[in-house]
Amino acid sequence: MGVLVLGVGNPLLDISSKVPMDVLDKYEVKSGDIILAEDKHAGIYDELVEKYAPEYIAGGATQNSIRVCAWMLKAASRTGACAFAGCVGSDANGKKLQECAEAGGVEVAYQVDGETPTGVCAVLVDPSNERTLVTRLDAANNFKKDHLESPAVQKLIVSAKVIYSAGFFLTSGGPECTELLGAHCAEYGKRFCLNISAPFIAQFFGAQLDATLPHVDILFANETEAAALGEAKGWGSDVAAVALKVAALPKASGLFARAVVFTQGADATLVAYGGVVHKYNVPKLDKAKIVDTNGAGDAFVGGFLSRLILGEDFDACVKAGHFAARTIIQRSGCTVPDKCTYGSILGM
Numbered sequence: 001m002g003v004l005v006l007g008v009g010n011p012l013l014d015i016s017s018k019v020p021m022d023v024l025d026k027y028e029v030k031s032g033d034i035i036l037a038e039d040k041h042a043g044i045y046d047e048l049v050e051k052y053a054p055e056y057i058a059g060g061a062t063q064n065s066i067r068v069c070a071w072m073l074k075a076a077s078r079t080g081a082c083a084f085a086g087c088v089g090s091d092a093n094g095k096k097l098q099e100c101a102e103a104g105g106v107e108v109a110y111q112v113d114g115e116t117p118t119g120v121c122a123v124l125v126d127p128s129n130e131r132t133l134v135t136r137l138d139a140a141n142n143f144k145k146d147h148l149e150s151p152a153v154q155k156l157i158v159s160a161k162v163i164y165s166a167g168f169f170l171t172s173g174g175p176e177c178t179e180l181l182g183a184h185c186a187e188y189g190k191r192f193c194l195n196i197s198a199p200f201i202a203q204f205f206g207a208q209l210d211a212t213l214p215h216v217d218i219l220f221a222n223e224t225e226a227a228a229l230g231e232a233k234g235w236g237s238d239v240a241a242v243a244l245k246v247a248a249l250p251k252a253s254g255l256f257a258r259a260v261v262f263t264q265g266a267d268a269t270l271v272a273y274g275g276v277v278h279k280y281n282v283p284k285l286d287k288a289k290i291v292d293t294n295g296a297g298d299a300f301v302g303g304f305l306s307r308l309i310l311g312e313d314f315d316a317c318v319k320a321g322h323f324a325a326r327t328i329i330q331r332s333g334c335t336v337p338d339k340c341t342y343g344s345i346l347g348m
Contacts, residue, residue, distance in 0.1 A: 002159040003107060004081040004309040005069055008148070008181060009062025009169045010140035011086035011110065013097040015045055016123035016333050017052035024124060024132060031126050037136040044122045044134055057333055058100035059121055060086065060140065061166035061197055061298050064334045068302025068324050069309075070105035071336045075343035076310060083107040083156045087143040087172075093118035094139070104336075109156055111147040113139040123333060131294050131333070143173040148180055157181070161190055162309050164301070167197035167209070175211035182215020186253030191308070195301060196221040199228035206232055214252040220304075222297050223264040239264065243272035259314065263300055265293075269322070271314055280318045285326055295334030300325040303342075 024031060027044050037044075048054045058067060063084050070082040084101060088094035088110045097118060101108050119140035124132040147153060157163065163181045170178065178194070185192035194216045196202055201209060202225060209229075213219070221229065223239050230242035243260040251258055260272040268279040303324025304317040312320075323342050328334055 003083045003156050004160060005066065005083070005162045005164060005305050006156045006160040007062040007066035007082075007084040007164045008173065008177065009084075009086055009166050010060045010119060010137065010143075010172055011058070011063050011084070011088055011097055012060040012119040012121045012135065012137075012140060013093045013100070014057040014059035014121045014123050014333065015048050015054045016057060016125065017048045017054040018125045019048070019052055021126055023047070024126060027134070029124070029132050029134060031128065031130045031132055034133045035135070037134050041122075041134050045120055045136070048122060055333070056096050056100055057335060058097055058104060058106070059334065060119070061168055061195065062086070062164065063101065063106070064295060064298035065164060065166070065195075065301040065305065066106050067101065067104040068299045068328070068334070068336060069306045071340050072303050072306035072320060072324055072342055074105070075340045076306070078310070079105055080107070081309065083109065083160070085109045085111070085147065085153050085156065087111040087113055087139045087147070089116050089118040089139040090114045091117055093120060107156070109152045111143060113142050116142055125332060129291065129332070131292055133294070137172070141172045143177065145173070145176050145180060148177060157184055162193060162305060163190065164193040164195075164305060166195045167201035167205075170201060170205050170208040170212065175208045178212040179215060182212065182252065185217065186215060186255070189255050191217040191256060193218040193220065193305070195219075195297070196225040196229060199225050201225070202229040202232045213246070214250055216258060217253075217256045218259045218261060219246055220261050220263075220297075220301050223262060223267075226262045240270055240272070240277045243270050243277055244275070247272040247275075261304065261318070263297060263325075269318055271318065273314065278314070280315075280322070282322055283326065285329070290329050292332050293329050295328050296325040298334055299328035
């Protein structure tokens with residue numbers, strides 16, 4: 001049957017360790033920070049490997065969603081449906097990243113940059129279980145449009161029914177890549193999906209986002225990102241109103257009306273489609289069971305896409321998204337159990 005969903009984005013090898021607070025103090029980071037690495041953070045990655053027995057996770061927002069999608073599809077007895085393309089270095093971390101992704105059921109088609117190391121993210125889990133992220137993009141920042149035109153990736157693009165990117169990709173591959181992907185989807189009746197991913201994308205990369213939106217069939221964001229987009233556009237910060245505004249923006253293809261999906265943590269998920277905002281309550285979870293909310297948004301998208309590519313309606317897609325996010329926040333990092341039980345508890 002071939003690949004059904006292709007993610008294109010920034011691959012990062014997450015190096016995750018439990019560390020004492022003095023490690024954060026040493027590298028001058030605050031608990032809970034999500035930052036890009038500076039020169040003073042250069043030694044942090046080797047230190048985690050040498051002293052703190054890290055767990056390696058195939059990371060980066062887009063790749064997280066694709067891994068979760070592959071895991072969710074196990075419940076539908078559907079394997080080999082998920083693929084990912086991005087840029088890595090010709091190094092041990094790049095090989096480790098590929099191994100982790102493939103072990104999760106994701107076919108990878110990496111562009112290999114022989115001069116730049118693979119992007120990594122130091123995940124510091126302190127004694128309070130707060131996660132601090134220090135990211136070094138490196139090779140992920142060097143993705144080129146011509147890789148999308150290579151035979152290996154073209155095969156995946158042609159096969160896929162849905163193509164997905166996180167907004168971070170707009171800062172590296174940029175609109176020329178998302179426009180190529182979106183134009184393909186428009187021409188062949190497929191869906192191109194984009195996640196705003198962070199408030200700064202709407203605030204500082206508005207031109208890139210505007211260039212991409214005409215091709216976007218489904219736009220994802222959380223409530224903070226949605227409000228940032230509304231404020232950047234002069235629409236105000238009411239999330240439901242922003243959803244309707246974005247859904248009504250012009251599209252490059254008339255085959256699908258644009259859907260806008262805004263998550264709001266424990267509050268209702270909103271889906272704007274056909275001029276109406278639909279609300280989906282999030283199943284309640286005892287706060288004592290919540291381990292880590294980072295990665296919840298990526299997981300939601302993975303769950304959503306797992307049902308979209310099977311032809312199910314938005315109700316089913318949102319329900320699957322809620323299940324995936326609920327699973328992730330009960331674990332440390334964007335990781336999944338070996339077995340997906342979603343098919344046996346569809347009533348959630």
